[in-house]
Amino acid sequence: MSAGDDKRDRNVWQVPRDHQQGLSPAGADVINFDGHVVLPYRFRNKKMKTLKDVITLKFKTTESEGVLLHGEGQQGDYITLELRKARLVFSLNLGSNQLGPIYGHTTVLAGSLLDDHHWHSVVIERQGRSLDLTLDRSAEHVRTNGEFDYLDLDYEITFGGIPFSGKPTSSSRKNFKGCMEGINYNGVNITDLARRKKLEPSNVGNLSFSCVEPYTVPVFFNATSYLEVPGRPHQDLFAVSFQFRTWNPNGLLLFSHFADHLGNVEIDLTESRVAVRINVTQTKMSQIDISSVALGTGVRYRRCLEEGDTSLLQTGLCFV
Numbered sequence: 001m002s003a004g005d006d007k008r009d010r011n012v013w014q015v016p017r018d019h020q021q022g023l024s025p026a027g028a029d030v031i032n033f034d035g036h037v038v039l040p041y042r043f044r045n046k047k048m049k050t051l052k053d054v055i056t057l058k059f060k061t062t063e064s065e066g067v068l069l070h071g072e073g074q075q076g077d078y079i080t081l082e083l084r085k086a087r088l089v090f091s092l093n094l095g096s097n098q099l100g101p102i103y104g105h106t107t108v109l110a111g112s113l114l115d116d117h118h119w120h121s122v123v124i125e126r127q128g129r130s131l132d133l134t135l136d137r138s139a140e141h142v143r144t145n146g147e148f149d150y151l152d153l154d155y156e157i158t159f160g161g162i163p164f165s166g167k168p169t170s171s172s173r174k175n176f177k178g179c180m181e182g183i184n185y186n187g188v189n190i191t192d193l194a195r196r197k198k199l200e201p202s203n204v205g206n207l208s209f210s211c212v213e214p215y216t217v218p219v220f221f222n223a224t225s226y227l228e229v230p231g232r233p234h235q236d237l238f239a240v241s242f243q244f245r246t247w248n249p250n251g252l253l254l255f256s257h258f259a260d261h262l263g264n265v266e267i268d269l270t271e272s273r274v275a276v277r278i279n280v281t282q283t284k285m286s287q288i289d290i291s292s293v294a295l296g297t298g299v300r301y302r303r304c305l306e307e308g309d310t311s312l313l314q315t316g317l318c319f320v
């Protein structure tokens, strides 16, 4: 226990010296999805049979789950791009043969911690069974399963969610809540069509053309920046909650003195583990409950390290 570190003994707010917020390009090409609305692009001839697909879009969100786009056909073909546990999941089926062993379901996973309210770009390029999924600057190349080359979709491809159809696949998936930019489906500028009211959004929810900023935004820290908040005098309760991400195995997350020289509390990372240290100089404190704090932050932190997101290298500590 390192008590008495006077550098940490502060009690006023200070704006961190290296405070950055997520940059959100103020493009005119954005669509905000509220988590309910779905934007369909209906095919002119009710069917779309493609040997080649090129789909591009950018998204930013604070949600870890949500369907970015979806299409399906009565033959069993489907295409779905979604976020699951803050990872990008692309599912494609060019056709399955239910009589034989041929099964076309193909899944590609990309990225992690994508619910960081920063823009991420996605490019899907398919030529027959050859598939490239590019997320930001990293590309995955796969060959789709099965023997079929054509994607056969019926009626529409939807953005921001799956319209309710009564099927279990649609009801178990969350709609996308966040912002998309520059949606292009095989040369069709979906964002532009939506802005010109050429597409009919679903009746539920709202589509808007500027990004809604979330109530909370991440705060970035480097090795020398910090944030100071005033304490609440004459209160017996000390309660704090936050989420964080970092690439660093060691670092001080929080420090506070208790009133009346009772001691202090310190939450830090030590060798990739969260430690809550309470230094009591007098025995006035009767109850200490730290379990939820330690578990909550630890899980997030471990996931960050396991998934090896190198983009965190530049950010240092990040509280969200």
Ligand SMILES: [Ca+2]
Pocket (backbone or CB within 6 Å): 075, 077, 093, 094, 095, 148, 149, 150, 151, 152
């Ligand atoms: Ca097919």
